[in-house]
Amino acid sequence: MKIIDQRYLDGANRYCTEPCLLSILDLGHPAPYSASDMQQLRARLKTVLPGLRQGRSLIGVVGDDVDAPGRGLQLARLIQSVAIELHRLTGDEVMMGFVGGVPKMPGRYRLILPFRCGTVANAALKLATELVAALLAGQPYRLDEGLAELRGIAAASAPTQPSIRIAA
Template identity: 85%
Template sequence: MKIIDQRYLDGANRYCTEPCLLSILDLGHPTPFSASDMQNLRTRLKQALPGLRQGRSLIGVVGDDVDAPGRGLQLARLIQSVAIELHRLTGDEVMMGFVGGVPKMPGRYRLILPFRCGTVANAALALAIRLVDGLLASETFPLADGLAELRGIAAAGAPPIRIAA
């Protein structure tokens, strides 16, 4: 899995009424994992990210007609949900996203992540992909380290607090 294209869209655009990060995710194969792989992934993600509520932040899901087990849309939606949860854990309440299949390109999905700080959105998506890749490979993943780094990026990009005199 990898991001093959990415753009920051400022202001209202075709996907969102606020700035967002548009990413094209290539899963490497249209149907990359079995239903049991996906169930194991969900179980491990719930343990790693107890606040993750699958799909709570997705709107306008477009793509595969049937979201059958093992289909790529299911994995793309899960990665989007993880990215939104990781972004939320930095203190930025991201409440929606969009996932859509790229027409005539099986295994590729358009992910939209609204943001206040594009650098944080980008880092959250990269961390989500690394986390999901690691869990699918049954590897231990240093999520605490990744979250600390993500929070550091968010703190560095946060506007200064102004104290009224």
């Protein structure tokens, strides 16, 4: 599971009315995750990220069972939801994104993440893929360290407020 391509799209575009990060996620083909694997992953994620919400698509919601045998779309949507939640934990209220399969490329998914700061969106998606991969493998993951780093990136990327001097 890895991000194989990314682009920052400024302003209104094909996927969103605001700036967004377009990423291509390669889950490998076929994605070897059973319904049981996905259920265990969701349970682990709820433990580590209690605020995790179900992700919603900007362009319709395609049923989770569309690619039931490989669970690729479900996993891609879950990674998107985790990235949105991590992004939200930095103080940016990203509410939705888009996830869709890349035509004629099994195992590859297009993820759209709207943002105020592209650097934070990129770091949140990277952290989300690392977290999900570790949990799928049954390995521990130091989310507190990753979140601290993500919040540091968000703080460093936040626009500074000019100081206003009032003459006495």
